[in-house]
Amino acid sequence: MDLDDTAARLGVPVEDIDRVHRLAGDRPSAPLPAKADAPAILERLAVRPDDAAEIMAGWPDPGSPLWTIELRWLLDRSIALVRADLGGHGWLPPGPELPRERGPAWRHLYVYAYLALVDVVRSYHRDHGIADDVSWATLADLGRNLAVDRRMNREGWPVMQSWLTLHARGGLYELGRLQHQRGGTAIDLHISESGPLTPEAITASLDQARAFFPRHFPDERYTAFSCGSWLLDPQLLEYLPGDSNILRFQRRFELEPYQEPDGLDADVEVLRFVFRTLSTPLDQLPRHTVLQRAIVDHLAAGRHWQIRRGRFPV
Ligand SMILES: CC(C)(COP(=O)(O)OP(=O)(O)OC[C@H]1O[C@@H](n2cnc3c(N)ncnc32)[C@H](O)[C@@H]1OP(=O)(O)O)[C@@H](O)C(=O)NCCC(=O)NCCS
Numbered sequence: 001m002d003l004d005d006t007a008a009r010l011g012v013p014v015e016d017i018d019r020v021h022r023l024a025g026d027r028p029s030a031p032l033p034a035k036a037d038a039p040a041i042l043e044r045l046a047v048r049p050d051d052a053a054e055i056m057a058g059w060p061d062p063g064s065p066l067w068t069i070e071l072r073w074l075l076d077r078s079i080a081l082v083r084a085d086l087g088g089h090g091w092l093p094p095g096p097e098l099p100r101e102r103g104p105a106w107r108h109l110y111v112y113a114y115l116a117l118v119d120v121v122r123s124y125h126r127d128h129g130i131a132d133d134v135s136w137a138t139l140a141d142l143g144r145n146l147a148v149d150r151r152m153n154r155e156g157w158p159v160m161q162s163w164l165t166l167h168a169r170g171g172l173y174e175l176g177r178l179q180h181q182r183g184g185t186a187i188d189l190h191i192s193e194s195g196p197l198t199p200e201a202i203t204a205s206l207d208q209a210r211a212f213f214p215r216h217f218p219d220e221r222y223t224a225f226s227c228g229s230w231l232l233d234p235q236l237l238e239y240l241p242g243d244s245n246i247l248r249f250q251r252r253f254e255l256e257p258y259q260e261p262d263g264l265d266a267d268v269e270v271l272r273f274v275f276r277t278l279s280t281p282l283d284q285l286p287r288h289t290v291l292q293r294a295i296v297d298h299l300a301a302g303r304h305w306q307i308r309r310g311r312f313p314v
Pocket of ligand 1: 194
């Protein structure tokens with residue numbers, strides 16, 4: 001295979017193709033579910049009808065003209081790359097960022113990869129004795145992400161395509177209100193956009209995790225819960241009422257000293273999570289809530305937001 005040629009045809013840097021080639025090697029891929037079963041699976045994965053329709057329209061049928069040899073290669077090797085790290089819990093891009101405007105095969109290539117991995121990771125879940133409801137609730141983050149990406153005019157996907165490999169490798173579990181990521185000595189907490197972050201819901205989710213991890217991953221020892229988020233920025237104290245859910249969430253954590261960001265720009269992340277846009281000028285952003293006004297006024301004053309890390313004992 002000519003890596004340069006493949007990269008050129010896919011419109012991506014050759015280094016990205018070389019990485020896929022190296023990491024996937026000739027490791028086993030996994031088949032997609034039968035097309036006839038796909039609508040029901042997409043529904044279980046909470047994929048909304050408009051996204052499901054696009055995914056079905058771009059389905060990689062044998063002989064489909066939408067699927068060039070390069071796209072088929074990337075799909076197959078991306079599945080192999082993620083599958084090779086089954087059980088892993090680090091950040092793992094499944095392949096290059098694609099020019100998604102070229103059509104449904106390009107737009108949803110990593111969704112098809114995810115669908116192929118559903119069976120693989122479901123079997124990993126079963127091996128760890130994880131109940132069906134946790135398994136499906138976890139995997140259904142796909143639908144939520146596709147819906148957010150649509151709201152974001154497709155600006156969200158480059159991060160989501162890597163984020164969703166955590167779910168597909170058994171590295172992350174949705175237990176009630178929070179998503180819990182395995183790794184090291186701390187369970188890393190993630191907060192999806194799924195309603196208010198009430199203290200009761202958080203406490204219930206933490207309690208679930210305290211029982212879940214020792215039972216299903218008895219070889220792993222967790223001494224703390226951790227989180228890295230814009231939600232932990234203490235500057236929010238200047239703006240939000242003390243009884244807001246965000247500040248009550250913050251108070252659970254002991255913050256680590258501030259570190260310069262390693263790639264993520266907190267100002268961008270705040271726009272992502274609060275406004276679901278990365279490109280709207282500040283003066284055109286909505287000002288409906290106290291948080292929205294705070295985010296905009298802070299940036300307009302030339303100040304910056306911070307992604308902070310914190311932890312508290314299990
Ligand atoms: C985290 C989240 C659930 C908190 O929502 P919440 O429980 O309503 O939070 P609070 O009670 O602290 O809200 C305080 C104020 O901020 C507003 N607010 C909170 N989150 C908001 C958001 N994402 N967008 C706009 N306004 C928001 C609330 O409406 C409220 O303002 P109001 O009194 O004027 O109505 C919410 O921000 C969210 O869904 N975020 C997206 C996911 C995310 O950021 N995850 C972390 C990734 S690192």
